[in-house]
Amino acid sequence: MSEMFVEKFRALVPQYLEGNWEPSDGIDWKDLDAIFTELGITVPQALREFLHALGNCEELMEAHYYFWDPEELEVQDDYLLFLEDEDEAYTWGIRADQLDVPDPIVWRHNNATGEWVNEEGTFSEFVFDMLDWVFNDDED
Template sequence: MSTSLDLCEQIPLAVRGRHETWNFIRNFASSWVTPLEEADGYSESVLSATEERLGISLPAALKEAYALFGCRSDLTRNQEYLLEPTALYIDHNALIFRHENQGAALWGIRLADLQHPDPPVYHSWCEVGNVMGEWELWLGRFSLACLDLILWESLYDNRMPTEYRDSDDKDLALVEQLYSELPSFEGNDSYTPFGVRWFTGPDLLLCYTGVDLRVRTRTREALCSIRESLPGDWLYE
């Protein structure tokens, strides 16, 4: 695997537009997982059949994402699942495309926004009795929700060293001191939901959620290093 991808340098480029986002995802897959190949995306005929089944036109960004990496479960279906085209469905006036692995949350595009090439994404918690809560804005563009998805799912790839533990304010101060924070943005250029912060260091990617720390490393040596730098009860995911 290549080690040349500078995440801090590439993130500002990735948020400029959806085609730049797709380039970032290609580069991230090559550097942190395995390169994308033509067979990793769904064909135009599959996506057209989905549109016919649902009776809608899918946004351009959604079709581009599914055509690029939609078949790569290692990038998209470790924890919160990107639904396969045959599983996409409409509910509560939205096109649902992502589920939390135990059904506790949903992500969707409102039907009223489907005409936009790269529409905003909304999120809803499923409450007691599987009753959906209100839709809340997640991220301003579908492509950026895909960037968030790819980074987040990388933390749950059990083929690579991944761990997590509860965190506190002291942890955050130490993380800020030891690691480089990935650039963050507001409004339609944000690629992370509120409260989530990403950091990187040699061969590691670390996510601070406000509740816990989650880390993905490329090597066992990098995992040992973060255990020493941030001591505590790390748990294997």
């Protein structure tokens, strides 16, 4: 499968952080494959490429919200969970029946009510928009 997003995800390092992207910012494909095989889960291409490009870049993986490490990913309530807020009030996921879609729609779960809400954007759109909001948020 050809890479669709890796270079765009790598470009986030110099865009938001000082310095260039380094291989140590990401996670090796073989390591990701081993983790996902052990977990027995399918991970959409966009999320796989995000983790490959930035999975070890703490400044982006924990920028306001917390992207889960690959070994923490889990399917719960028919969603593959990958992100939570600092208060654990919300969790973000991808519908389990959409895991074979290269860049699926993201859903937000209200942990208090159990309600899932469509974020109306794909995983890649969600990541780019969220990081833009985090790093370019104007307080006024």
